[in-house]
Amino acid sequence: MTSEEKKTSLAIPDPLPKNREQSDSSLQWLVNPIRIFILLAGFLGAYLVWHNIELCPRTDDAEVLANTVGVAAQVGGTITEIHVVDNQKVKRGDLILKLDARPYEAEAARARAKLNLVRLEVTALEEQIKAAKATLRDRQAKAAYAMAHYERLKPLLEGNFASADKVQQSQSEAESSAALVKEAEAAVVRAENLYGEYGGRNTRIEEAEAELRNAELRVSYCKVFASCEGYITNLKIAPGSYAATGEQLFTIVDSSIWYVMANFREIDIHRVKRGQSAKVFIMGRRLTSVDGIVQGIARGVIPYVGASKNQAAGEGVLSEVPPTFDFIQLATRFPVRIVLQSKEQPEFRSGGKAAVIIDTRTTPYNTELKLLQEPESIPFVPPLYDFKSIQENE
Numbered sequence: 001m002t003s004e005e006k007k008t009s010l011a012i013p014d015p016l017p018k019n020r021e022q023s024d025s026s027l028q029w030l031v032n033p034i035r036i037f038i039l040l041a042g043f044l045g046a047y048l049v050w051h052n053i054e055l056c057p058r059t060d061d062a063e064v065l066a067n068t069v070g071v072a073a074q075v076g077g078t079i080t081e082i083h084v085v086d087n088q089k090v091k092r093g094d095l096i097l098k099l100d101a102r103p104y105e106a107e108a109a110r111a112r113a114k115l116n117l118v119r120l121e122v123t124a125l126e127e128q129i130k131a132a133k134a135t136l137r138d139r140q141a142k143a144a145y146a147m148a149h150y151e152r153l154k155p156l157l158e159g160n161f162a163s164a165d166k167v168q169q170s171q172s173e174a175e176s177s178a179a180l181v182k183e184a185e186a187a188v189v190r191a192e193n194l195y196g197e198y199g200g201r202n203t204r205i206e207e208a209e210a211e212l213r214n215a216e217l218r219v220s221y222c223k224v225f226a227s228c229e230g231y232i233t234n235l236k237i238a239p240g241s242y243a244a245t246g247e248q249l250f251t252i253v254d255s256s257i258w259y260v261m262a263n264f265r266e267i268d269i270h271r272v273k274r275g276q277s278a279k280v281f282i283m284g285r286r287l288t289s290v291d292g293i294v295q296g297i298a299r300g301v302i303p304y305v306g307a308s309k310n311q312a313a314g315e316g317v318l319s320e321v322p323p324t325f326d327f328i329q330l331a332t333r334f335p336v337r338i339v340l341q342s343k344e345q346p347e348f349r350s351g352g353k354a355a356v357i358i359d360t361r362t363t364p365y366n367t368e369l370k371l372l373q374e375p376e377s378i379p380f381v382p383p384l385y386d387f388k389s390i391q392e393n394e
Contacts, residue, residue, distance in 0.1 A: 057272065060355040061333065062262035064282060064340075064348060067254040069228055073099060073243040074221040086235040090226040090252065092380060099243060101222035108215035115208040122202055125195040132191045136184035143177030150174040220382060227380045230254045257373065258340045258348050260292060262356040263333040269297055275364025278338045281355040284347035292338040293369045294358060301334060339372045 077099035084096050150170040196203040230252040237249055260280050264272070274296050279289040338356060340348075 055271070055361055056357050056359050057264055057268040058355065058357040059262050059264050059268075060353075062260050062280070062354040062356045064258065064260055064280075064350065064352040064354050066230075066258050066348070066350045067228075068233075068350070069230070069252040069254060070248040071096065071224060071250050071252060072246050072248045073224060074245065075099065075104065075218050076245045077101070077103070077222060077243060079237060079239050079241045079243055082235075082237070082239055084232050084235065086232055086250075088232045089255070090230065090232060092226060092229050094226045096224045096226055096232075097249075098224075099222040101219050104215065104219040104222060108212065108219050111208070111212040111215040115205070115212050118204050118208040122195065122204055125191065129188065129191045129195060132184065132188040136181065136188055139177065139180045139184045143174070143181045146170065146174040146177040223382070225380075225382045226252060228252060228254045229256055253350050255344050255348075258342075258344065259295065260338040260340065260354055260356060261335045262338060262354075264336050265331040265333050267331050269334060269336065271360040272297060272336060272358055273360070273364060275366045275369055276358055276360055277362040277365065278356055278358045280338065280340060281357075282347050283353040283355075284349075286355075290345075291341045292356075293341060293365050293372065295337040295339050295369060295373070298335040298337075301332065303332075339369060341368070341372065 079097055080100050081098040082096070083094075083098075084090060090096070150167070150173070153167045153170050156167075233251045233253050235250040237243075243249060260278075272294060274294055276294045278292040278294055280292050281289050336356075336358070338358075
């Protein structure tokens with residue numbers, strides 16, 4: 001190859017760079033729309049997430065709770081029998097424990113004897129009233145005779161048919177008889193007052209009967225029954241322990257109604273209303289939700305910065321919700337009570353953690369909420385002690 005041919009070959013441009021520029025330009029036109037689409041999708045997704053959080057506020061600061069009943073003896077005494085164990089489920093009216101009832105049975109026997117004695121005293125007072133009335137009738141008759149005798153002698157004095165001494169004596173007897181009548185009337189009133197009748201009933205007997213009922217009631221308090229259906233918790237006593245009056249022995253967790261106390265920031269509850277539906281995710285089973293209904297929002301909590309707890313303007317009995325430090329200006333969290341619609345489940349434990357999502361778009365279920373919170377139609381009244389069987393054994 002000559003030198004001229006070499007120069008010619010070197011002068012001819014290579015077509016490859018031009019093709020690269022064309023391909024880069026076509027790729028640029030394809031990438032830009034994709035970038036724009038990704039940005040729009042991101043903005044749309046962020047908006048949808050924000051909108052969903054606004055319509056369905058949520059929190060993971062929640063606890064599953066149940067009402068608790070503190071079991072305490074209404075009279076003091078030594079525990080003789082315990083019929084339950086810790087964590088046992090009991091029904092309403094089940095016998096839980098017994099106290100030594102002998103001192104109270106003795107008081108009941110004394111009250112019963114006093115009632116019988118009062119009845120005998122009342123019978124004696126009735127006889128006294130009858131005797132006082134009989135005395136009154138006798139004296140009234142004598143007074144009437146004395147007054148009539150005086151009235152007959154009085155005209156005879158003017159005609160000297162009766163002496164002045166006789167007339168004066170009959171007058172004195174009439175006045176004396178009238179005084180004796182008043183004395184007998186006072187004796188009748190005194191006897192009736194001692195009898196103690198008021199409103200057609202004898203107050204002496206009523207007092208003795210009330211003392212007997214109180215003594216029998218104290219005997220019945222020696223048996224402690226479960227006032228609700230639930231679980232025995234924190235049982236740490238044994239037979240032989242002394243139960244003081246009003247001192248809590250253990251607790252029954254009421255299993256009839258379960259609810260969740262969820263703490264929401266105040267900026268998240270402006271759409272939350274009573275009766276709205278909620279989804280509760282219990283930590284024991286995160287993958288399954290439990291339906292609930294909003295019962296209400298607390299109207300007050302202990303302020304983080306404000307009156308001291310020891311001052312008169314302190315918290316009283318308000319809920320205390322410790323603040324979190326996620327933001328510069330901390331939003332106060334208010335407890336929202338959510339009643340669970342589901343029946344009792346093994347994962348329900350008072351104090352367990354949970355997460356809550358409230359759907360503010362739902363129609364309030366006030367009727368369902370009322371049914372869930374409806375109390376027992378028949379109040380629990382512990383049975384009285386069977387005194388007939390005691391008397392038969394005696």
